[in-house]
Amino acid sequence: MAKNLLIVESPAKAKTIEKYLGKDFIVKSSIGHIVDLPEKGLGVDIKNDFKPDYQVSTDKKKVVAELKKLAKAAEMVWLATDEDREGEAIAWHLFNELGLTEKKTKRVVYHEITKSAIEAAIKNPRDINKDLVDAQQARRILDRLVGYELSPILWRKIKPSLSAGRVQSVAVRLIVEREREITSFGVTSFFKVVGYFAAGNISFKADLDKKFDTEKEASAFLAKLKGADFSVKSLEKKPSKRTPSAPFTTSTLQQEASRKLSFSVLQTMRVAQTLYERGDITYMRTDSVNLSQLAIDSAKDEVIKLYGDKYAQTRQYKTKSSSAQEAHEAIRPTNFSARETTSDDYNEKRLYELIWKRTVASQMADAEIEKTVITIKNNKADNNFVATGEVIKFDGFLKVYIESEDEGEEEEKEGLLPALKTDDKVNMSHIDAVQRYTQPPSRYTEASLVKKLEGLGIGRPSTYAPTISTVQKRGYVVKEGREGNERKYAVLTLKDDAITSVTKTEITGAEKSKLFPTDIGMVVNDFLLANFAEILDYNFTAHVEEEFDIVADGKLTWQKMLKQFYKPFHATVEKTSAAKERASGERILGKDAAGKTIMVRIGRYGPMVQIGDTADETAKPRFAKLRAEQRLDTITLEEAMDLFRLPRKAGLYEDKDMDVSIGRFGPYIRHDGKFYSLPKEDDPYTVNEARSIEIIEDKRKKEREKVIQIIKRDPEPEIQVLNGRYGPYITSDKEIYKIPKGKEPKELTLEECVAIIAADKASGKKKRKFFPKKKA
DNA sequence: CAGTGAGCGAGCTTCCGCTTGACTT
Secondary structure, three states: OOOEEEEEOOHHHHHHHHHHHOOOEEEEEOOOOOEEOOOOOOOEEOOOOOEEOOEEOHHHHHHHHHHHHHHHHOOEEEEOOOOOHHHHHHHHHHHHHOOOOHHHEEEOOOOOOOHHHHHHHHHOOEOOOHHHHHHHHHHHHHHHHHHHHHHHHHHHHOOOOOOOOOOHHHHHHHHHHHHHHHHOOOOOEEEEEEEEEEEOOEEEEEEEOOOEOOHHHHHHHHHHOOOOOEEEEEEEEEEEEEOOOOOEOHHHHHHHHHHHHOOOHHHHHHHHHHHHHHOOEOOOOOOOOOOOHHHHHHHHHHHHHHHOHHHEOOOOOOOOOOOOOOOOOOEOEOOOOOOOOOOOOHHHHHHHHHHHHHHHHOOEOOEEEEEEEEEEEEOOOOOOEEEEEEEEEEOHHHHOOOOOOOOOOOOOOOOOOOOOOOOOEEEEEEEEEEEEEOOOOOOOOHHHHHHHHHHOOOOOOOOHHHHHHHHHHOOOEEEEEEOOEEEEEEEEEEEOOEEEEEEEEEEEOOEEEEEEEOHHHHHHHHHHHHHOHHHHOOOHHHHHHHHHHHHHOOOOOHHHHHHHHHHHHHHHHHHHHHOOOOOOOOEEEEEOOOOOEEEEEEEOOEEEEEEOOOOOOOOOOEEEEOOOOOOOOOOOHHHHHHHHHOOEEEEEEOOEEEEEEEEOOEEEEEEOOEEEEOOOOOOOOOOOHHHHHHHHHHHHHHHHHHEEEEEOOOOOOOEEEEEEOOEEEEEEOOEEEOOOOOOOHHHOOHHHHHHHHHHHHHOOOOOOOOOOOOOO
């Protein structure tokens, strides 16, 4: 039995450290937290000074039992959990649950997993920092109090199973407020003037230093330029430089993987986890931009080897985030000489490459750029045209990595400019005055929401992805795309002293994978904001974090801190609970012809329109569900009335009614208990009997054509060759197999099918990995 | 899959942060 037991949080980390420490050490992991408050009930005894009821988590019982056994046998137990609030608490929980004594326990910490860092840590043990543990208790219990006192209010006032919390409720608020900014944004248009010039044989364009509000003004300006001569008024060359971005943290990795690879934040974490477990990258949940000296040195070696001395420039970055706890290194390759991962998974390869490039670029020289600004005057009007160009004199880190920008931030590509000097004449080819529209702020993507939350100091690297899942699971937010609308814009052109005008169309407002608030999200948000503004305040977390820090410094007890927070908070909870009215987002749209009130609100089954009053005993009210794309706060009276035109009868077929309506998956015809989707080009309000019959017959025909052939086997399950949405495929025993190119599905033999299935199984296609929420 | 809509009230739901293992579509 080894003399020493060292405990870390992550199993993959344990494996690495065991290699560094040799045979005197056995290294195990706690797999995160081992105790927590119970899921059911508050788990905090408020009257008894907030005494928490910690319990070993059900899925950790085995781990704790094993560690306890090993600890008993060991001479010394080293608690090597992360050096942050949560890590310190885990060490303390381990101390308690494993029945350790101070004599037999040492607490060690390190910020990077390198041999020298681990050895240094072992030489400098310390005690568990109880003040830091107390700060964690304050954090944990405050989150429990907020979450478990607010959520039940929502169940009563709005809908069962809803939730609220310090982090998720602010995330929802951000999305709701952004949506309202967009809805209330007043779009205005203006005219931007661009001149197209040439000098020598280089063409270039330049923007006018003035924009016009109306077409009339723009046109008048162009008219003024008829017959004008253009020449260089001034020319400015400015050297500038660009500096590489810091290596990845969890948040920046999620942002770049979203922009460059279109990954969701969950997908990024999944793929990164796999790379981490393979040993290809360092830990992926980190808020630190720090690199170990070893990493910096080997990055430098790699840069010199690949690009030469000129390109190397080592740097240490500083974190900008005030909430950072920096228990780990930045996310980086473990081995810089590996440009690629040995994994053959496409996404793992791409994410690894991104991490490699970002890290290596962070240790490279600045790019040197020469910016040129040419101002062009004319002899007819006072306004000047300005052309800007950029020449990269030395590419530096740009050789390896260019950071992407969020939508709306990107600038227009700047082209090459001709070599000119003051007073040189330039030829004008034509000048456009293009109508442009002001842009509302853009909706959040998952990744840009993470960026925003991080900026507010809300949430941690381990919770960004789960938080985004939670707000979607609760139905507060949906991630989706929207088709844009056509919009017309005018283009005036001055060419050969004549002005022409054309109208063009563009698509505006199209969205892909953006976060939209739902009606429930808005109603919940408004309710919380009205009653618990303090919790929803963007600075609430920052404020309590300051207090946690004071607790961590030993200058305030966690109980006292909680008491100060809880008293007024709980009073508001009581007051809000006692109030009678429910929150339903009710909005009265008007009256119908018969004088009945028409209103929208959240009903038992979601957002709906109601005509008439439930208190009216002479006539029952009528109800209709809102469509997916409709919202309580924007739907018009007319749109609401339209909802009552369905379901309608399209006619009879085979002596059965054909009922047309719109469901969760779009318009459909219901006939003889079966559903038939309406094709896009058909309108549910007008589709007639003949067309409806055609749609039903179409689907029946497709179903008949679905089966290409069935090959019976015994005792093995039969093989079916079917026509699917993406073409023919083979299926057997609930698995799906692709048919190789060049094979005629109709003529596939049993032997060929068996061979295809065997080949597919042998290819070792990896099953998708994910972490569903565990059941209690 | 696609419906439903009052009020009564059984019993249920819920937080944030640390970590990964086990099952079907």
